[in-house]
Amino acid sequence: MRATKKMTNSCIEEEFDQLKRGPWTLEEDDLLIRYINCHGEGRWNSLAKSAGLKRTGKSCRLRWLNYLRPDTKRGNLTLQEQLLILELHSKWGNRWSKIAQHLPGRTDNEIKNYWRTRVQKQARHLKIDSSSKRFVEALQRFWMPRLLEKVEQDSSTSSTSTACTSTIENDLNKLKQQTSFKTSSPIQPCNNKEYTTNSSSSICASDSSENKMLPEISLLHGDSSIYDSSLKDMDCYNVDISEYDMMNFGRPDDTSDLNFQVADTDWISYGDMSADTYWNMDELWQFGNR
DNA sequence: AAAAGCGCCAACCGCCGGGCT
DNA sequence: AAGCCCGGCGGTTGGCGCTTT
Numbered sequence: 001m002r003a004t005k006k007m008t009n010s011c012i013e014e015e016f017d018q019l020k021r022g023p024w025t026l027e028e029d030d031l032l033i034r035y036i037n038c039h040g041e042g043r044w045n046s047l048a049k050s051a052g053l054k055r056t057g058k059s060c061r062l063r064w065l066n067y068l069r070p071d072t073k074r075g076n077l078t079l080q081e082q083l084l085i086l087e088l089h090s091k092w093g094n095r096w097s098k099i100a101q102h103l104p105g106r107t108d109n110e111i112k113n114y115w116r117t118r119v120q121k122q123a124r125h126l127k128i129d130s131s132s133k134r135f136v137e138a139l140q141r142f143w144m145p146r147l148l149e150k151v152e153q154d155s156s157t158s159s160t161s162t163a164c165t166s167t168i169e170n171d172l173n174k175l176k177q178q179t180s181f182k183t184s185s186p187i188q189p190c191n192n193k194e195y196t197t198n199s200s201s202s203i204c205a206s207d208s209s210e211n212k213m214l215p216e217i218s219l220l221h222g223d224s225s226i227y228d229s230s231l232k233d234m235d236c237y238n239v240d241i242s243e244y245d246m247m248n249f250g251r252p253d254d255t256s257d258l259n260f261q262v263a264d265t266d267w268i269s270y271g272d273m274s275a276d277t278y279w280n281m282d283e284l285w286q287f288g289n290r
Numbered sequence: 291a292a293a294a295g296c297g298c299c300a301a302c303c304g305c306c307g308g309g310c311t
Numbered sequence: 312a313a314g315c316c317c318g319g320c321g322g323t324t325g326g327c328g329c330t331t332t
Contacts, residue, residue: 021301021302022300022301022302022325022326023300023301023326024300024301042318043317043318044317044318045316045317045318056302057317057318058302058303058317058318058319059301059302061318061319062300062301062302063300063301066300066301067300094321094322095320095321096320096321097319097320097321108319108320108321109299109300109301110299112321112322113298113299113300116298116299116322117297117298117299121297
């Protein structure tokens with residue numbers, strides 16, 4: 001019989017009331033670190049009590065995973081990390097923990113915050129829903145190729161690479177092999193001339209003669225079961241970004257719900273992005289050269 | 291210089307699934 | 312089989328600090 005079962009409701013409430021909330025103090029951090037170093041992590045509720053912390057197990061777990069764990073990375077996300085997040089989000093949607101698994105040292109919370117504060121901000125500027133097909137198209141059609149281009153430039157000029165970035169670069173190399181984001185690569189037309197998704201989530205380009213459309217991100221609307229947890233199963237988009245008419249990107253088309261306004265923030269134009277650390281293209285150039 | 295507005299991010303909340311009793 | 316606990320996840324909130332007015 002668990003001890004808590006013997007507790008009366010008032011006892012539980014009293015204990016709950018005594019629990020501390022809000023920002024962690026240095027002393028609490030120290031207690032938690034020392035305890036985990038001695039006894040390891042897990043069994044968070046009992047850990048909290050044994051360590052003498054007046055916190056919930058959940059709170060301790062979160063503090064450890066998101067902040068105190070030794071391999072936690074802090075600071076701005078690199079270009080590679082940003083690109084990987086965009087790509088993985090287009091594949092998996094808001095599966096933050098899953099995305100975080102591919103970014104060593106980054107937490108799901110951090111990635112979620114990045115998405116909400118940086119990426120969704122762009123959607124707001126464009127006055128479109130960040131989960132809309134149009135916005136996902138914009139990401140894939142413009143930002144990701146540009147980011148990839150920049151990442152490649154950086155990797156060709158930079159000789160040093162940490163173990164973590166190597167992991168990310170491996171993932172990105174897979175992406176590069178399996179997608180056609182590169183602006184310089186020749187287009188790879190699909191036989192069926194339609195963007196279609198097959199059972200393993202591969203997406204092929206359609207041939208719309210007047211305005212080529214990027215593949216739909218079927219995750220947003222489709223069956224999540226087709227998505228595998230590993231990058232190795234990513235399939236080609238078979239789209240060459242250079243084939244797309246950027247100027248027509250925001251123009252009205254038959255699918256009116258996909259329209260968005262570009263006039264007030266001319267973010268489609270090169271080098272004329274909104275002034276944001278992560279998204280301003282000018283700053284992107286500087287970012288990788290640090 | 292002060293107030294208001296805004297962005298970022300750490301932390302919390304509620305829900306869910308799995309495991310144990 | 313049912314009830315309970317725990318851990319994990321995604322969504323949301325609140326406070327702090329910076330910027331703008």
